[in-house]
Amino acid sequence: MNANPVNDFYAVIAARLDYLEAVPTEVLSTLVTRDGACMWPSGDPAEPEVIGTDSPDRSAAAQICVGCPVQDACLELEFRTAGFATLGVWGGLAEDDRRAACLAWCERRDGGRS
Numbered sequence: 001m002n003a004n005p006v007n008d009f010y011a012v013i014a015a016r017l018d019y020l021e022a023v024p025t026e027v028l029s030t031l032v033t034r035d036g037a038c039m040w041p042s043g044d045p046a047e048p049e050v051i052g053t054d055s056p057d058r059s060a061a062a063q064i065c066v067g068c069p070v071q072d073a074c075l076e077l078e079f080r081t082a083g084f085a086t087l088g089v090w091g092g093l094a095e096d097d098r099r100a101a102c103l104a105w106c107e108r109r110d111g112g113r114s
């Protein structure tokens, strides 16, 4: 167990994705593009803008991804395909949060589960 509550937060996110480990990447991609809440224009002029700065992007992620039925699949797919090169908002997380969660995810997938 991590002594740092921030690291615990990212470890919990990584552990939450364990059930998707055996799902093929193509299936995840199909789920996300078919069912992702952001894949269809909302027509809402107040839709948040992703600007590449943590705090606003955390807020944008919360607004864009809230209620999306495929958040876990989206995050798993992004970790597999982009890893640390991830940009923008995916899986309900801003870039820096996703990179930290990706590190915890990589550690788990490399046998770091306790």
Ligand code: SF4
Binding pocket: 032, 035, 036, 037, 038, 039, 064, 065, 066, 068, 069, 070, 071, 072, 074, 075, 089, 090, 091, 092
């Ligand atoms: S989790 Fe967010 S970024 Fe991913 S598909 Fe859903 S709405 Fe889009």
